[in-house]
Amino acid sequence: MGRRSFPWLLTEVPWAEGPQFTRGTYEGLPLLSYGCAPRDKLATYRQLRAMGLRPGGQDPVAVLFVRHRASGTTSFASLYLIERAAPVRPMTRAKFTALAKANLARRICRRCGRDPLYVLPTSTRLCWPCSEIADTSTAHAA
Ligand SMILES: [Zn+2]
Structure with a gap:
């Protein structure tokens, strides 16, 4: 060359x-x-x-x-x-989608798998009805 x-x-x-x-x-x-x-x-x-x-x-x-x-x-x-x-766009669509998914994951109850439309307590990751069931069952077991 x-x-x-x-x-x-x-x-x-x-x-x-x-x-x-x-x-x-x-x-x-x-x-x-x-x-x-x-x-x-x-x-x-x-x-x-x-x-x-x-x-x-x-x-x-x-x-x-x-x-x-x-x-x-x-x-x-x-x-x-x-x-x-x-x-330059401050937030790309991909970033926005990733953030929305992360928020959604924090809302899914790990017991019933439903989305109660609010962010669950990070300690339990349970929706209110499920955390009540969990409370009573532990109370009975105790
Ligand atoms: Zn639940």
Whole structure:
């Protein structure tokens, strides 16, 4: 594998009016080198997260490449339009569902298996009717 070069190329891009200088294309997307990507318009996933944003369902509009001089490798990162990014949701649906399930588990009576619609005492995990039965049976046994 030889060292790939990325010659400058004027192309139409989604983030600016009129052709912009790019470094060709990478997997069908305009390729940009570190430093020529407009920081006010494009951001990597990490940069979006740092701004409290997420891609929000949009596809990357460009690819950024960074040459690491020390290791001699090139890494690529997807670039997203900042104006199309969405704020990070404080709680995802998955987190919400997990929390709801945890709350539900705390409501299920371990004797009758029913959900009495209130959170059970953690010491017994029994609903009121069941804890009464448990109390009387222990009273009789004693
Ligand atoms: Zn019960």
